[in-house]
Amino acid sequence: EAGVAQSPRYKIIEKRQSVAFWCNPISGHATLYWYQQILGQGPKLLIQFQNNGVVDDSQLPKDRFSAERLKGVDSTLKIQPAKLEDSAVYLCASSLTDNEQFFGPGTRLTVL
Amino acid sequence: QQQVKQSPQSLIVQKGGISIINCAYENTAFDYFPWYQQFPGKGPALLIAIRPDVSEKKEGRFTISFNKSAKQFSLHIMDSQPGDSATYFCAASKRDTGRRALTFGSGTRLQVQP
Numbered sequence: 445e446a447g448v449a450q451s452p453r454y455k456i457i458e459k460r461q462s463v464a465f466w467c468n469p470i471s472g473h474a475t476l477y478w479y480q481q482i483l484g485q486g487p488k489l490l491i492q493f494q495n496n497g498v499v500d501d502s503q504l505p506k507d508r509f510s511a512e513r514l515k516g517v518d519s520t521l522k523i524q525p526a527k528l529e530d531s532a533v534y535l536c537a538s539s540l541t542d543n544e545q546f547f548g549p550g551t552r553l554t555v556l
Numbered sequence: 557q558q559q560v561k562q563s564p565q566s567l568i569v570q571k572g573g574i575s576i577i578n579c580a581y582e583n584t585a586f587d588y589f590p591w592y593q594q595f596p597g598k599g600p601a602l603l604i605a606i607r608p609d610v611s612e613k614k615e616g617r618f619t620i621s622f623n624k625s626a627k628q629f630s631l632h633i634m635d636s637q638p639g640d641s642a643t644y645f646c647a648a649s650k651r652d653t654g655r656r657a658l659t660f661g662s663g664t665r666l667q668v669q670p
Contacts, residue, residue, distance in 0.1 A: 448599070477657060486562075486645050486660030487600065500657060535599050542656055543588055543649070547599030 446470065448548035450536050456554045462524035465551045469517070469538030475499075477545060478511055478521050479535040487535055493519065526555045559583055560648050562661030569668050575633040577664045579646035582627065586648040590658070591620065591631050594643045603644070604631070636668045 449468040457463050469476050474495050479487035490509065492500040495516035504511070508527070513519040523530055533550040562579045569575045590605035606613045606620040606629065613620045619632040633640055643665050647658040
């Protein structure tokens with residue numbers, strides 16, 4: 445079974461630029477999550493989708509971050525404009541059941 | 557507000573020894589407590605999980621001990637091996653109007669020396 449796919453794996457941008465990350469969840473998984481993992485910390489939830497609807501985006505900085513999940517499958521997370529403190533690994537996860545989440549390898553973002 | 561506190565931040569254990577990582581939570585509504593293992597350059601992977609209706613769960617060399625009254629749970633790795641060297645995260649979740657996102661601890665970097 446293929447895992448959660450993410451791209452790109454690495455991205456370096458300058459502050460105030462925009463960037464987008466892509467996630468393809470495990471086939472059939474209705475729930476998709478985006479987490480932000482700052483170096484030395486645990487992942488922090490940014491947004492959760494159930495099919496193509498947003499379930500929880502309470503911790504998403506909506507002035508600069510946006511996410512969508514078209515057709516309830518793939519998802520993109522966008523940052524515009526990026527700040528230095530956005531440097532982190534952005535993890536996508538998906539789940540079929542109520543509990544176990546399967547994580548992708550993440551996208552490491554460096555903002556200069 | 558940090559809802560899940562994890563310690564220690566780093567841990568060095570000799571091969572064959574026991575690794576112990578502790579977590580404490582604040583929200584009594586949490587009802588699912590997983591541990592995730594993360595290797596460098598990889599996403600976290602579920603290792604073992606427990607619900608509060610049991611005090612202990614064992615899977616191979618990995619055991620979760622759960623103390624509901626103290627709001628604490630811990631991961632024990634028996635016969636630790638160099639391949640266990642990774643970062644371990646405890647987490648907790650609760651059902652809340654259809655949501656079940658994870659709240660993670662800050663992580664423990666485990667190094668098992670050969």
